[in-house]
Amino acid sequence: MPTHNDLRTRLTAAAARLREIDSPNLADAIDAIDTVLAPQGWTHLRNTDATISTGTEPNMPIWMGKTVKGEIVAAVADAGTTVTADVNEAFMKFLAGEFVAGEAVRPRMSAARKEMANLNVRPSSVLREQVAAAGETPSRVAGDYLMRKYSLGPYAADYKDSTLAPGNVRIPEVPRPVREAIRKAAAAAGHKVDDDVNEGFQKFLAGEFVPTAPAWPGTADMVPMKIRPNNDLHDQVRGAGGLRPTQVAVAYLLNKYGIDPAAITE
Template sequence: MTTSRKPRAELRADLVAAAERLREVDSPQLAQAVDTVLTFSALQPYDSQADPNLSIRLPKAARDRIVAGAKRDRVSVQAVVNEAFQEFLDGKFSPKATVRERKGTAAEKVNLNVRPERDLMARVAEAGVKPMHVAADYLQRRFKAGPYADDAQAVAMEPGQVRIPKVPRHIREQLRQAAESQVSIDIDEGFQRYLAGQFTPHPPVWSKDDKLVPMKVYPNDDLFARIAEEGPRRPMQVALAYLLTKYGISYTAAE
């Protein structure tokens, strides 16, 4: 008895469908096993013209939200990745720079495997940007996952060099009382939310009658540099506005 081999595209579609079905019946480990099979290089000779696999490394919670969002919207993750690449190549989308996670605080990471169009992925790579980075940022924005989730928690960052803004004494005391030793961590949180478009700062304006005193803080250097480069707000304007807003401290904002 002889059997004919299925075309690679058809086999891949069957495997993707099998993985989705396994997740529906609450068998995520088996689904992940099928996803892994899709990445085996041994499958490449089967059809060398097939679109290559792209493994997108994501926090597990973000991966699950993307998969659920795609199912809800009745779109394939592959189609959204192709859209991401085209938007990037057309100059309509630029991914945010990645931020390093403090050792020991990183969330569990998993792979989200897709097969975007070979030509699109190659052109993105030729532009000097990692296709995985473009795909990950676009998917998380589209489905409000990871740093773009409405309920996102900021990623803890390495402390940077000392910064010494001057603030009214009563403001410094209120911040110290409210945040205790977490001021620098809160500033990093504000920086990340600002860069993700989740916070609009209204910089404070101090009264001429206020006695200004130094306040030492240690925000992450990479985040500080990104805000300084992107503008239009200066990093410490963003930092102070976020701290005052987060702790409900009354202040006069710049127009």
């Protein structure tokens, strides 16, 4: 096995040879070698190794059904790997354009799978930040990849999709133009407002959506907007503290459909 010095010598020689060829097509390769040979350059490779974790990275909770969580833990153990390695692998494949997370990371659970839990993992902070910088939610990429890799949850052969059971009627008051804008946007997207609210509650509980309490002009024509979110989700949001569930619901609808209340209520 070559020593570290042998590897450095061979990489230095490779860079020199590539420079002799002097081809623009080799510029990226030369730059990559120079990056690794630079002081502490090895850390760039370490941060892309899916099998390495220092154990000190910040925790990243992945919100999912308790049953699926247990199935993932068991599948990872059977495969002889770790959840951390798989999540880092997910991030690398996403960044390389080899993996795109689907919507199934938040499956519409049947009554048997309504109980939720966090799968906690400490992936590479560098990769996690790169995924976020690319405009995607790291926990969403991780959760979808784990379920897809092991054919679990919505990717299981026997999975049956069913909507979350509608709950009690909740009646937030919003300006009339806002209510109409939300209904119109949801209809145009082929969505049900109740399903959108459930989605918003799930993202809020997973830490993927941080709502701001909607503010309305004092002269706004306020009207009731009936929604029927899932009772279990509603209670979890209420128990999480902060904004009221109806505030979270309206804030998410405005965010999802890019509705600016000030622009339509003035």
